[in-house]
Amino acid sequence: MKKTSWFAIFVAVLVAGTYYVEFYQANKTEQTKAEESKVVSFPAEQIHQIEIENKLGKVLLKRDADGWTLVEPIKDWADNQFTEDFVNGLASEKSIDVAAEGENINWSVYGLDKDVSKVAFTNQQGTSQLITVSDKKNFEGNSFLRRGNENKVLVATSQWALRTQKAPLEFRDKRLFRGKISSVEGIQIKSIKDEFALVQKDNKWISEKHPDLKLDQNKIREVLTSLNEVRASEFLNTLPASVAKAKIGLKLTDKSWSAEIKQAADKSLYAVVSDPAFILKVDPGQMDKFLGMTLMGLRDRKEPFDFQNLLVRHIEISTPIKKLSLQKDQETWKLVGDDKAGIDQGAVRAFIARLSDSAVTEYLEKSEQGAYKGADSKIVLKDEKQKVLYEISWGPVYKKKALVGEKTLILAQSSLFKDVFGLDQSVVESWGLMNLLPVDQNKVKEPKEHP
Numbered sequence: 176m177k178k179t180s181w182f183a184i185f186v187a188v189l190v191a192g193t194y195y196v197e198f199y200q201a202n203k204t205e206q207t208k209a210e211e212s213k214v215v216s217f218p219a220e221q222i223h224q225i226e227i228e229n230k231l232g233k234v235l236l237k238r239d240a241d242g243w244t245l246v247e248p249i250k251d252w253a254d255n256q257f258t259e260d261f262v263n264g265l266a267s268e269k270s271i272d273v274a275a276e277g278e279n280i281n282w283s284v285y286g287l288d289k290d291v292s293k294v295a296f297t298n299q300q301g302t303s304q305l306i307t308v309s310d311k312k313n314f315e316g317n318s319f320l321r322r323g324n325e326n327k328v329l330v331a332t333s334q335w336a337l338r339t340q341k342a343p344l345e346f347r348d349k350r351l352f353r354g355k356i357s358s359v360e361g362i363q364i365k366s367i368k369d370e371f372a373l374v375q376k377d378n379k380w381i382s383e384k385h386p387d388l389k390l391d392q393n394k395i396r397e398v399l400t401s402l403n404e405v406r407a408s409e410f411l412n413t414l415p416a417s418v419a420k421a422k423i424g425l426k427l428t429d430k431s432w433s434a435e436i437k438q439a440a441d442k443s444l445y446a447v448v449s450d451p452a453f454i455l456k457v458d459p460g461q462m463d464k465f466l467g468m469t470l471m472g473l474r475d476r477k478e479p480f481d482f483q484n485l486l487v488r489h490i491e492i493s494t495p496i497k498k499l500s501l502q503k504d505q506e507t508w509k510l511v512g513d514d515k516a517g518i519d520q521g522a523v524r525a526f527i528a529r530l531s532d533s534a535v536t537e538y539l540e541k542s543e544q545g546a547y548k549g550a551d552s553k554i555v556l557k558d559e560k561q562k563v564l565y566e567i568s569w570g571p572v573y574k575k576k577a578l579v580g581e582k583t584l585i586l587a588q589s590s591l592f593k594d595v596f597g598l599d600q601s602v603v604e605s606w607g608l609m610n611l612l613p614v615d616q617n618k619v620k621e622p623k624e625h626p
Contacts, residue, residue: 286311361426482565517614
């Protein structure tokens with residue numbers, strides 16, 4: 176190989192090596208700067224204790240394998256998610272700038288001499304780092320900080336001022352029910368309107384006294400989930416004068432739990448919880464569903480419409496403005512008595528599907544069902560042997576009080592459900608009965624269809 180070739184190779188290697196070293200050093204320098212700019216020198220996952228002092232008091236929290244625990248000002252479970260967000264949020268913060276540095280800093284200029292907030296982070300090795308946070312902000316709204324005893328004023332985002340002003344209550348586990356939903360084996364509800372018990376059998380929730388009732392399993396799971404979602408707005412030492420409005424009891428795998436809901440004269444709601452034994456003030460909006468809960472309201476809303484839609488071969492419809500009979504000849508729907516009438520096949524299929532997918536708008540109390548004196552509209556579905564698969568009758572309109580004003584329901588009854596129930600007008604309209612008319616008749620729209 177010629178000398179010039181060796182020289183070219185040598186130069187290329189030298190250039191590549193020089194570039195690599197410079198790139199590596201530049202990258203390492205950037206990483207070092209990024210680490211140095213972090214206000215807290217150790218990562219969030221290594222922090223196992225935080226101590227906060229502000230105008231509202233002192234908060235001490237410690238972390239173990241089960242999560243965070245509130246140690247001061249009261250020993251209790253901590254709100255694990257809130258505390259994790261607090262730690263992760265501040266541990267990832269970086270200083271934006273250095274406002275002042277040196278031994279002659281006038282700390283009062285930056286509000287770091289008094290009336291400050293402090294937060295101390297301690298890692299697994301017991302190393303602590305104190306961050307002092309000023310109430311003052313610069314013209315951009317950023318916070319002034321001091322790290323330990325450093326003679327340096329750091330500028331960081333306003334997150335420091337916002338987070339270090341948190342009250343002890345915000346770190347506390349405020350859930351009404353702190354247990355695991357999966358461990359619940361029984362539910363007892365005593366509300367203003369009803370009293371009932373639910374138990375699990377073969378992984379399904381059933382009524383203890385009326386096991387034949389078909390209940391909406393998703394709705395019951397929502398009830399349990401909402402117990403975890405109800406949050407206390409305040410913890411009390413004594414219960415104000417109040418009257419009992421509802422009681423919720425849960426049978427868990429290893430114990431029982433209960434909460435009695437009480438209402439004061441000013442409509443404030445309180446929960447007297449058994450485990451842990453607390454008196455909580457709760458938001459009325461979170462408890463409304465429990466105050467008026469009924470077994471009827473937990474019933475499966477699709478039950479009155481749960482017919483075998485694939486077996487339908489005959490359709491009979493009777494309303495005050497029209498009577499109609501359709502039958503399926505092989506794969507084609509025809510008008511009984513007029514095979515040549517144009518029937519929209521898609522509309523028939525949509526009608527059957529929408530009817531079977533319908534759901535009760537509201538189940539009614541026995542006293543309300545008395546308003547049903549018979550119906551003026553009816554649908555009958557039959558199979559290929561003219562055996563009735565399903566019937567539904569509807570017609571009377573019933574008005575009842577709502578939270579605001581009143582609501583109007585159409586009373587109905589089906590062959591799959593003995594009780595009268597209420598439907599919203601939109602449910603009946605969704606069936607598309609007018610679309611089942613022969614195409615030439617459907618061109619002329621009649622006035623609004625009677626339910």
